[in-house]
Amino acid sequence: xxxxxxxxxxxxxxxxxxxxxxxxxxxxxxxxxxxxxxxxxxxxxxxxxxxxxxxxxxxxxxxxxxxxxxxxxxxxxxxxxxxxxxxxxxxxxxxxxxxxxxxxxxxxxxxxxxxxxxxxxxxxxxxxxxxxxxxxxxxxxxxxxxxxxxxxxxxxxxxxxxxxxxxxxxxxxxxxxxxxxxxxxxxxxxxxxxxxxxxxxxxxxxxxxxxxxxxxxxxxxxxxxxxxxxxxxxxxxxxxxxxxxxxxxxxxxxxxxxxxxxxxxxxxxxxxxxxxxxxxxxxxxxxxxxxxxxxxxxxxxxxxxxxxxxxxxxxxxxxxxxxxxxxxxxxxxxxxxxxxxxxxxxxxxxxxxxxxxxxxxxxxxxxxxxxxxxxxxxxxxxxxxxxxxxxxxxxxxxxxxxxxxxxxxxxxxxxxxxxxxxxxxxxxxxxxxxxxxxxxxxxxxxxxxxxxxxxxxxxxxxxxxxxxxxxxxxxxxxxxxxxxxxxxxxxxxxxxxxxxxxxxxxxxxxxxxxxxxxxxxxxxxxxxxxxxxx
Amino acid sequence: xxxxxxxxxxxxxxxxxxxxxxxxxxxxxxxxxxxxxxxxxxxxxxxxxxxxxxxxxxxxxxxxxxxxxxxxxxxxxxxxxxxxxxxxxxxxxxxxxxxxxxxxxxxxxxxxxxxxxxxxxxxxxxxxxxxxxxxxxxxxxxxxxxxxxxxxxxxxxxxxxxxxxxxxxxxxxxxxxxxxxxxxxxxxxxxxxxxxxxxxxxxxxxxxxxxxxxxxxxxxxxxxxxxxxxxxxxxxxxxxxxxxxxxxxxxxxxxxxxxxxxxxxxxxxxxxxxxxxxxxxxxxxxxxxxxxxxxxxxxxxxxxxxxxxxxxxxxxxxxxxxxxxxxxxxxxxxxxxxxxxxxxxxxxxxxxxxxxxxxxxxxxxxxxxxxxxxxxxxxxxxxxxxxxxxxxxxxxxxxxxxxxxxxxxxxxxxxxxxxxxxxxxxxxxxxxxxxxxxxxxxxxxxxxxxxx
Numbered sequence: 001x002x003x004x005x006x007x008x009x010x011x012x013x014x015x016x017x018x019x020x021x022x023x024x025x026x027x028x029x030x031x032x033x034x035x036x037x038x039x040x041x042x043x044x045x046x047x048x049x050x051x052x053x054x055x056x057x058x059x060x061x062x063x064x065x066x067x068x069x070x071x072x073x074x075x076x077x078x079x080x081x082x083x084x085x086x087x088x089x090x091x092x093x094x095x096x097x098x099x100x101x102x103x104x105x106x107x108x109x110x111x112x113x114x115x116x117x118x119x120x121x122x123x124x125x126x127x128x129x130x131x132x133x134x135x136x137x138x139x140x141x142x143x144x145x146x147x148x149x150x151x152x153x154x155x156x157x158x159x160x161x162x163x164x165x166x167x168x169x170x171x172x173x174x175x176x177x178x179x180x181x182x183x184x185x186x187x188x189x190x191x192x193x194x195x196x197x198x199x200x201x202x203x204x205x206x207x208x209x210x211x212x213x214x215x216x217x218x219x220x221x222x223x224x225x226x227x228x229x230x231x232x233x234x235x236x237x238x239x240x241x242x243x244x245x246x247x248x249x250x251x252x253x254x255x256x257x258x259x260x261x262x263x264x265x266x267x268x269x270x271x272x273x274x275x276x277x278x279x280x281x282x283x284x285x286x287x288x289x290x291x292x293x294x295x296x297x298x299x300x301x302x303x304x305x306x307x308x309x310x311x312x313x314x315x316x317x318x319x320x321x322x323x324x325x326x327x328x329x330x331x332x333x334x335x336x337x338x339x340x341x342x343x344x345x346x347x348x349x350x351x352x353x354x355x356x357x358x359x360x361x362x363x364x365x366x367x368x369x370x371x372x373x374x375x376x377x378x379x380x381x382x383x384x385x386x387x388x389x390x391x392x393x394x395x396x397x398x399x400x401x402x403x404x405x406x407x408x409x410x411x412x413x414x415x416x417x418x419x420x421x422x423x424x425x426x427x428x429x430x431x432x433x434x435x436x437x438x439x440x441x442x443x444x445x446x447x448x449x450x451x452x453x454x455x456x457x458x459x460x461x462x463x464x465x466x467x468x469x470x471x472x473x474x475x476x477x478x479x480x481x482x483x484x485x486x487x488x489x490x491x492x493x494x495x496x497x498x499x500x501x502x503x504x505x506x507x508x509x510x511x512x513x514x515x516x517x518x519x520x521x522x523x524x525x526x527x528x529x530x531x532x533x534x
Numbered sequence: 535x536x537x538x539x540x541x542x543x544x545x546x547x548x549x550x551x552x553x554x555x556x557x558x559x560x561x562x563x564x565x566x567x568x569x570x571x572x573x574x575x576x577x578x579x580x581x582x583x584x585x586x587x588x589x590x591x592x593x594x595x596x597x598x599x600x601x602x603x604x605x606x607x608x609x610x611x612x613x614x615x616x617x618x619x620x621x622x623x624x625x626x627x628x629x630x631x632x633x634x635x636x637x638x639x640x641x642x643x644x645x646x647x648x649x650x651x652x653x654x655x656x657x658x659x660x661x662x663x664x665x666x667x668x669x670x671x672x673x674x675x676x677x678x679x680x681x682x683x684x685x686x687x688x689x690x691x692x693x694x695x696x697x698x699x700x701x702x703x704x705x706x707x708x709x710x711x712x713x714x715x716x717x718x719x720x721x722x723x724x725x726x727x728x729x730x731x732x733x734x735x736x737x738x739x740x741x742x743x744x745x746x747x748x749x750x751x752x753x754x755x756x757x758x759x760x761x762x763x764x765x766x767x768x769x770x771x772x773x774x775x776x777x778x779x780x781x782x783x784x785x786x787x788x789x790x791x792x793x794x795x796x797x798x799x800x801x802x803x804x805x806x807x808x809x810x811x812x813x814x815x816x817x818x819x820x821x822x823x824x825x826x827x828x829x830x831x832x833x834x835x836x837x838x839x840x841x842x843x844x845x846x847x848x849x850x851x852x853x854x855x856x857x858x859x860x861x862x863x864x865x866x867x868x869x870x871x872x873x874x875x876x877x878x879x880x881x882x883x884x885x886x887x888x889x890x891x892x893x894x895x896x897x898x899x900x901x902x903x904x905x906x907x908x909x910x911x912x913x914x915x916x917x918x919x920x921x922x923x924x925x926x927x928x929x930x931x932x933x934x935x936x937x938x939x940x941x942x943x944x945x946x947x948x949x950x951x952x953x954x955x956x957x958x959x960x961x962x963x964x965x966x967x968x969x970x971x972x973x974x975x976x977x978x979x980x981x982x983x984x985x986x
Contacts, residue, residue, distance in 0.1 A: 043753070043761050070704030073688040085701045085764050089680065091771040092715060092778065095739075150745060157741045174742055179750045179768065187756055268687065270803045270842060272852055280804070358852050381637050391859050391918065534758040 033526035035195035037499030041531045043183040044490045045084040046210070047072045049255070050184075051094075053215040053248075055176055058138050059101060060111025063176075068097045077373070078259045080210070081490040086182060098176040102169035111137070112168075119164040127155055130168060138175040140216050141202035141225070151175075184210055186489075192533035199529055201225035204236065208523055211488045212240050213248040214255065233524040240523040244516070253298050253515060254291045257308070260483050261373055263290060263350045272359030275432045279353075282433060285319035286349035292317075292332065293345065303515030305480060308345055309374075310471035312338030320349060323435050341429060341436050344467045346370065352427065352434030360432050361400050361440075363424030370423050374470060376479035379420065385412055399440040401428055422450045426463040477504070477512050484518045488528065496527050503527075572964050573934035574905040575825055576670070576832045577893070578648050578661050580694045581886045581910055582839040583858040584917030585926040586879035588871075592624060592942045604880045605928075607888040614895040618930065620940040621894060621903065623985065625927035627945025628952040630913070632973040633922055640920035641691040643913035645702075648694050648834070650953040650971020650979065656763065657972050658698040660956050664963055665832040666770055667698065675781025676716060676830040677774050681817045682707045683810055684802040684838030691913075695834045697770070699763025705836055708800045709792040709816035716824040717788045719778070739779045746772055786827035792816050807842040814838075814889050822896035825906075837889065840882050853882055858917040866916075879917065887928075894930055904932030907959055911952075923949060929985070936962045936986050943983070950983075957982040 046054060048069050055063040070090055075081035107116040113133055115126035131151045135143035143151070151171055158170025175181060184206050188197030199207065205225040209217040217225070221239055229235045243249060258264050266287050271279040292315035294308070301307035316335050318328040324342070329335050337343065345351060355365040371377045387410075392403040404425075408417035426449035431437050438445060447462035453473050460466050470476050481504050482497040489496065503525055504512045511517040522528055590604040598605035598619060608618040630643050636652020638645050646652065648659035657663070661678055664670040671677025680695045682705030693702035706712050719732070750772070754765045797809040797816070806813075814837065821833050840846060841853045850856035861879050862872035890910050897903040908930040915924035924947070929937065956970040961982060969979040 040760060041758050043757055043764065045764075071686050071688060073702055073704075083701060085697065085699070086768040086771050087697060087701065087703050088677065088771040088774040089704045089706065089715070091768075091775055095742075095775060096714070099735075147749075150748060154741060154745055158738065170738055170741070173738075174745045177742075177746065179746065179753045183753065185753070185756075187758070268685070268803050270852075272855075358855055381639070384637055394860070534760075 032193035032196040032198075033530055034499075035532055037495045037527065038196055038530050038532045039186075039489050039491070039493055039496050039527065041187040041197075041534055042082045042490070043185050043187070044080070044082045045086060045183055046181075047079040047084065049079070050210055050214055051182070054138070054181055055098075055101075057216045058111065058134060058172065058175055058181070059106070060109035061106055063097065063101050065094070065097060068093045074259070074264075075490070076486045076492040077262065078487050078490065079255070080487060083490075086179075091177065094177050095173075098173045101176070102173045105165055105169050105172060107165060107168060116164070116168065121159045121162070121164050121167065123164060126164070127152070127167065131155065131171060134171065134175055136222070137216070138178060139180045139202075140206045140222070141200075147180075186531060188531040188533075195533050196530045197533050198231060199531060201228055201230050204230035204529060207488075207528065208236055208240060209243060211523070212243045212252065212519065213246060214252040215248050218243075231529070233526075233529065236528070237520055237524040240520055244519075250295045250298060253303065254294045256483075256487050256515075257294045257345070258290065260480075260487070261345065261351060262354055262369060263287075265354045266350050269353060270358060271353070271433055274359050275435075279433065281319060282323060282349065283353065285317045286353060286434070288317045289314060289320055290345065290348055290350045293348070296334070298515065303517070303519075305476060305513045305515065306471045308471075308515075309476070310343045310468045312336060312343050314342065314348060323349060323433065325436060338464075341462070341464065343464050344471065346374075346427075346467050346470075347430070347434075347463060349434035352430045353432065356430075356432040356434075358432065361428060361430060362432075363400065363404050363421050363428065364417070365424070366427045367420035367422070367424030370466070370470070371419060374479060375473075375475050376482050379416055382413070382416075385415075387412060395441075397441060399428075399443050399445065401425055401440070401446055419452075422460075423466065425449045426460045426466050429462060477509070480515070481512065481518055484515075484522050485527065488519075488522055500525060500527055571934060573907045573931070573936065573962055574831060575902060575907070575931075576661055576664055576959070576963070577821070577906060577908045577931075578659075578694055578834040579890060579893075579908070579910040580644055580647065580834070580836045581883075581890075581912045582837060583854065583882075584861075584879075584912050584914035584921075585883045586861065586876040587626075587915070587924070587926070588864050588873070588876045589880040590624075590883065590926055591626060596941050602877060602880055604883040605887060607884060607891040608894075610888075610891065613888075614891045616895070616898065618891060618894045618898075621932070622928055622930045623937060623939045623941055623943060625929065625943045625945065625955065625983070626924065627943075627947065627950050628925055628927055628955060629915075629949040630922040630925060631949065631951035631978045632953060632971050635973050635975060635978060638690070639922045641913065643922050643925075644692070644694050644836075645690050645696070646922075646952070647911045647913060648956065649696050650951075650956050651700075651973065653690055654700070655696075655972040656698070656700040657696075657970075659694060659696040659834075660959060660970065661695055661832050661834050662697055662703070663970075664960070664965075665830075668960075668963065668965055670831050670963065671774075671777075673777065674828065674830050675778045676824070677770075677777065678832040678834070679712070679716065679821060679824055679830045680705050680834050681712060681821060682836035682838075683814050683817060684800070684806060686801070692836070694836055694911075697763075697767045699767055701764075701767065707813070709797065709813055709820060710794055712817060712820045713789070713791050716820060716829045717827070718791070720782065720788060736779050740776070743772060743776050743779070781829070786823070788827060789820065789823045792820070802838060802841075808844065810838055810840075810843050811845055815892065818889060818893045819896060822893065822900060822902070825897075825902055826900040837886060840885055846881055846885065849878060849881055857882055861916070861918045863916050863918070866918075890928070890930070897931070903930075905934055906931035907933050907937075907962060909955070909959065925952065927952075927955060929955075933962050933985075938986055943985075945983075951978045951981075953979050954981045954983045958985050 048065055052065045072079035073084055075083040113129045116130050119126040131148055154174050155167040155171050159167030186199055186203050189200040202225050205217040205221045209215055209221055224230055266283050297307045313334045313336050321328045355369045356362045372379055392407040395403055408414055426447050428445045429447050449460040451458050453469055458469055478501045481501045485497045485500050486492055585604055589602050592598045593600050599609045608622055611617045630646040632650050633639055633643050633646035633652050638652040649655050651657055665678040680703045686707050688702045688704050695703040697703055797812045799806040800813055824830050839853055857878045861875045864871040897906055910928045912926050915921040953971045971979050973979055
């Protein structure tokens with residue numbers, strides 16, 4: 001399904017949300033919250049994708065940084081994180097990329113004042129207009145007088161013996177690699193109250209826009225910040241609903257899901273020629289399937305977690321149809337897969353391929369992914385128990401399940417493996433690329449498993465039963481709430497996550513079973529708007 | 535704590551301009567800046583997934599030329615111009631103790647190799663410690679060169695260079711980028727127009743640096759102490775950029791740019807594997823030329839493995855799973871393991887060591903080897919067990935006369951922390967400290983090895 005056709009659908013959903021009572025939660029009076037659950041102030045270097053968007057907003061034209069900057073360092077699985085930094089290579093590459101971009105400054109673009117295209121070097125009025133406009137976009141707030149003075153000095157150097165365009169080019173280079181552009185600040189401002197400090201209006205605007213759309217704030221959001229309206233949780237909520245209606249919101253949710261579930265590893269995978277001959281093509285199709293599916297869940301299902309994990313359908317590209325054993329369907333159309341072993345994202349080729357070895361399934365990896373990523377459980381690594389890893393020996397006469405069951409007989413190993421493997425075994429009807437199989441090593445596959453959900457043990461016939469159970473579980477809802485806090489704040493913080501989970505518990509299940517509901521509630525929450533005093 | 539006290543001295547200096555390029559030396563420590571009687575260059579190399587120990591341990595009299603010896607490339611004078619047997623030292627018995635104590639093991643162990651710290655460590659790796667904190671990279675166009683082959687992935691298990699604060703440093707994996715970073719800006723020829731353009735760009739670059747420094751200092755003044763390392767790394771990056779702008783090539787002819795047609799792809803799993811051999815050779819040659827031209831004194835290289843390269847028809851397609859994971863060591867069971875699996879892994883290992891032999895050859899050709907400390911480490915002892923114990927270590931180069939090479943050092947099976955190797959290297963560079971890395975147990979960090 002094309003993104004453009006999903007946007008109107010998403011807008012209808014959002015309109016309903018805006019008038020829905022579900023969006024409430026805490027009132028929006030800016031009273032200081034309990035400090036112990038607040039995040040520490042931080043500076044977050046923008047991810048490469050965000051830097052591209054920030055550069056685009058300044059330049060008015062796209063700037064390819066994905067192809068030149070080093071890839072993002074993920075933390076807690078997300079590219080938006082406060083561990084990212086400006087290292088020497090990143091700065092050198094940024095320097096070179098922005099120098100190249102400045103050689104063809106499109107001064108006639110609406111990003112620049114209309115006077116700029118024809119201005120002479122000595123046109124100080126146009127210069128000041130240009131500097132104020134560019135700096136406001138780059139800094140995501142109005143520049144101070146001091147900052148404008150520094151930019152003026154730079155313009156003078158650039159324009160010396162040269163053209164207005166050269167002055168503008170030097171200023172652009174300065175702004176595109178300015179610390180004020182590179183970092184999203186969440187430091188807070190104003191007097192502290194009870195150990196807490198509210199974020200500055202500009203910080204609220206940037207935080208909101210980068211979280212919801214992966215882009216710098218637009219004019220309307222900057223205006224709300226300038227008017228001081230973003231202290232209000234309800235105003236932030238309304239702005240978020242508005243931003244969600246833009247096309248950029250869909251890739252941002254796709255990014256959230258792909259990073260949360262580890263699916264970003266897909267392009268880095270290889271598979272043995274014993275299971276597939278052209279995995280590069282398959283993996284592109286798998287990525288396309290997951291992205292189309294997430295977009296559909298967001299736009300047509302309110303971002304329902306039940307649909308994400310157990311919707312019973314997918315949007316399967318033609319290239320993937322043979323691997324799934326189905327006939328191709330019209331582009332973008334839903335295919336009902338329930339009854340064919342697949343009900344949600346855990347049975348998609350992307351998840352099943354990422355959490356598999358090159359030539360065989362990987363019950364431990366699949367079990368671990370479900371328990372740690374989907375349910376936020378902690379599995380301690382074997383080395384903490386003094387256990388050296390030992391892979392099961394190859395054995396052409398044994399199924400993967402039999403080999404892994406044998407290797408975890410040690411009572412120390414069994415402590416964790418009884419949990420991991422009993423979840424992972426439920427996927428044993430899928431091979432290393434997510435193709436359904438009925439036999440393994442000449443024997444019928446055994447997909448029986450088990451899991452304890454909300455304290456109750458549950459026997460599983462296969463991973464479909466696992467997905468159905470997880471999709472409706474409180475543990476999933478709480479885990480996704482935690483993942484939203486990690487994604488938004490760029491870090492793992494137990495206190496902040498627990499506070500948001502507790503806050504969500506007061507809202508209806510339908511609301512907290514929705515990605516849209518969780519994102520909107522977080523934007524509105526105190527945890528989003530306040531920071532610890534430091 | 536007052537606001538001004540939150541900002542480190544170095545960061546504060548950076549706002550003042552060029553004077554900030556002075557590296558700080560910790561009290562009681564001597565700087566690692568190149569000095570007479572000391573090594574001048576450091577090269578750290580990661581080699582993947584352990585070795586076949588049975589064919590790696592030298593025979594009596596430091597015999598490394600026995601049949602199927604993993605270390606045979608170092609005696610292959612026909613290929614590499616000379617035997618390097620007398621320039622290498624193998625060390626057996628080091629454990630990645632800091633990683634094991636902190637749960638950073640197996641494939642994540644590369645994080646520990648040069649940092650001596652687990653995944654949550656905040657200290658710089660030895661290469662960055664020497665280059666940035668101890669000033670070995672001071673005044674060089676690039677304070678260090680961080681290279682890789684096959685994957686730009688900055689995640690745990692994919693890097694060996696880390697900045698102060700604990701962030702992995704990205705690797706350059708495309709030789710074209712390596713050339714661009716190390717040489718391109720100085721290759722302007724003698725055309726007056728091109729020279730004037732380069733001079734104008736240098737002037738603009740200095741103006742930009744001045745601007746960014748002030749902006750960074752303003753941001754730093756508002757930032758909490760928890761963000762200090764991050765902002766210091768940014769300040770270091772600005773200093774590096776300035777050094778690049780100021781830099782000049784010393785008495786060397788810059789290499790010609792690599793021909794991208796010879797390596798149309800560079801990334802693993804995206805069609806790059808067939809070109810890894812070409813890419814590895816180019817990275818090694820460019821690295822050596824960068825040192826010879828005075829571009830840098832510190833470099834690391836993260837090697838990729840042979841998987842899917844089809845370079846060695848005797849090896850299976852998936853070397854990782856079908857060779858390294860299938861290795862059955864002699865000590866594994868009463869039957870004495872599986873010699874066939876040693877042979878397969880040894881082929882992989884010989885390939886890797888042949889690349890290190892190539893690097894030694896290039897360094898020797900430019901009379902750089904005597905002043906170099908080279909260390910090649912792997913993240914695993916027994917690769918099938920993903921063990922962080924008994925990792926294979928090879929050190930090479932002259933160490934400025936501070937290494938007694940041509941021998942094998944067996945530290946025994948009791949488990950000596952790898953940090954001691956890092957301590958020995960920093961001491962060779964003149965850093966008077968007897969510990970390196972971070973771990974809750976000081977015994978892991980302290981002490982050195984007798985390598986001289």
